[in-house]
């Protein structure tokens with residue numbers, strides 16, 4: 352009994368989600384079998400979503416014929432429908448018996464040779480989460496188009512800045528963790544990126560990254576599609592609201608003031624773009640509205656997006672109570688109009704009285720009016736101390 356217990360506590364569970372991986376699955380199971388350290392017991396769990404190409408059946412047949420080795424078992428979970436990668440992994444985690452869990456893709460993008468290093472980092476060096484990373488020194492990606500690389504980098508940036516994650520490759524699908532760290536957590540498993548959710552929801556754990564070369568698949572095709580991408584942003588939003596972001600709290604008030612002012616200006620610049628796009632859309636593309644009406648709609652749209660971005664990002668206010676939000680919005684609109692008037696007055700003064708050139712006068716007026724606008728909104732709309 353005791354022996355069994357020790358065995359169980361030393362076990363490693365490897366989870367492999369599959370959808371239409373008939374060309375890869377048996378090969379990857381072989382590879383994994385060959386590289387696993389001999390002194391540990393493993394449970395490999397394939398989670399298949401009723402793949403139309405028969406991946407599930409291929410594994411079943413394989414298991415009937417393969418020689419069973421007591422300490423290295425292979426199991427398969429059949430799910431009825433394609434319910435997404437994150438939830439497939441979660442299903443595997445629920446069935447896992449090991450105290451260490453490894454998650455990896457089936458398409459050889461994640462080289463099995465890295466598995467022993469992941470296991471060692473957890474068992475020997477006692478890390479809680481180990482991420483096989485493409486984005487630390489020594490790691491790289493081979494075979495991806497520039498577009499896919501940019502998408503991945505952008506999504507990573509959003510996760511790091513928006514959720515305050517320090518890990519360089521929080522979007523990795525190749526990682527290992529101590530099962531105990533997710534005990535009691537409510538995992539939503541929306542979309543592809545379950546590691547990101549684990550990183551956000553586990554606090555104060557020791558994380559290590561190990562570099563590896565991601566090799567784009569040679570057989571089968573990627574399941575990344577528009578829905579997966581939308582799911583990603585949905586899950587980031589949910590995680591953002593899950594708790595306070597883990598961004599390190601900056602204490603110096605001057606730095607805080609300047610960084611908020613910079614965000615306010617950035618939002619202002621994005622407002623120009625919104626204003627332009629919406630106005631042009633209304634004038635030409637989706638209707639042939641009178642241009643002044645279209646401009647008004649453009650202004651309203653940009654004030655609204657500016658308000659939302661400043662509320663969430665600049666002033667980090669996530670309380671969306673209806674009354675409070677409407678009253679903040681009202682103040683924001685008033686200050687924005689005031690800012691516009693000040694800008695107009697200043698341009699007039701600088702061009703007419705100081706005889707400055709118009710472009711320079713405009714730039715100066717925008718900078719100063721926006722600064723006034725920032726200060727007013729900081730103090731009255733979002734009720735912050737001036738220097739904080």
Ligand SMILES: Nc1nc2c(ncn2[C@@H]2O[C@H](COP(=O)(O)OP(=O)(O)O)[C@@H](O)[C@H]2O)c(=O)[nH]1
Nearest residue numbers: 368369370398400435436439456457573574575
């Ligand atoms: N069970 C299950 N596995 C999935 C699903 N979507 C993707 N996978 C598997 O997850 C891994 C990564 O998917 P892949 O299409 O290679 O994504 P990419 O590497 O980001 O292009 C592969 O092993 C897929 O077979 C799904 O909805 N359900």
Ligand SMILES: [Mg+2]
Nearest residue numbers: 456458460568
């Ligand atoms: Mg892949």
